[in-house]
Each structure stands twice: as structure tokens, then as C-alpha cells.
Amino acid sequence: MDTIILLLSLTVMVISLLSLIVSIRAIKRVSIIIKLLEAYPRVLDRLTKIIESKKKLRRRYIVFRIVAERQVSRKELDRAIRSTVKDIIGVKGLADSSYMLVDYDEERGIGIIRSNNKAYKILIGVLGLIRVIGESRVLIVPLSTHGTIRKAREKIKSLTQH
Secondary structure, eight states: OHHHHHHHHHHHHHHHHHHHHHHHHHHHHHHHHHHHHHHOHHHHHHHHHHHHHTSOOOEEEEEEEEEESSOOOHHHHHHHHHHHHHHHHHHHHHHHHTOEEEEEETTTTEEEEEEETTTHHHHHHHHHHOOEETTEEEEEEEEEEESSHHHHHHHHHHHHHO
16 A cells, blocks of 8 residues: 555656656747747737737628718719728728628618728728719718628618608
């Protein structure tokens, strides 16, 4: 019985010694990595950008209303928004924003634009800069922003009921 206890305690000591050695080696590796990152700050910036780019992009839905001299077609509206976004933030910015005109009712002048959570504020600003579509003077008024298409459509229903 004493030999079993002695053997078990010896085994526990060997395992704890091995884990201590592994921990020390890991700490040395981490300190080497930290020294490298301090020496090369651009590497840290690059790693940070990679990690941020891996974050999940969520969709945002912008409900808007158009006040215009005449009816604006969906195609004209889409073309005007795309060209303005492209002029302001570039082609890459347009692609990164994942812009899409989801719904648009030409008669009522109400619609929904889809974007991601990183670019929806830029799109809201761009909507305010559009003053002419075709030959008609317009004002695009963002009404609300939602996280789901269902809530955006509910907002449109509540606007049309009043």
C-alpha cells in the first residue's frame, strides 16, 4: 500500500514538473512574440485588421422617403444612389457597403435600402447629398434604420396607415 501511494505521488510530481516546463516554454514563446510585435508595429496593425475583418457583418435596413417634383423610377433611384456612393467612397467602398435597394414603391416614394453595419451611416449621409434624379429635383429623407427586413417593412406599413 505504501509503495502504491509513493508511486502515485511520484507520478503526480513528474506530471506537474512536465506541465511547469511546458508553461515556461509557452511563456517564453509569448514573450518572444510580444518583443517582435513591439519591434514591428506594422505587423500588429496588420494582425488587428485581419481580426477585425473576420468579424461578422450584420445587415442594416434603411427606410427612406423621397420628396420629388415627379415620380422617380426604381431604376433611376438605384442608378443615382450607386453613382453618388461611388463618387464619395469609391468603387471598393460601394462593394464593401453591400448596398442594395431592397424595396421601392414609386407611387408613394417609400423604400428600403440594405447595407452592412459598417457602412449604413455613410449611406444615410449619401442619401442626403442626392438632389437631382433625372431631371427632377429630389430630397431623400432617411426615416429609420432597422436590423431586420421585417421591422423595416412594419415601419413602412405604419407610415402608410397614417
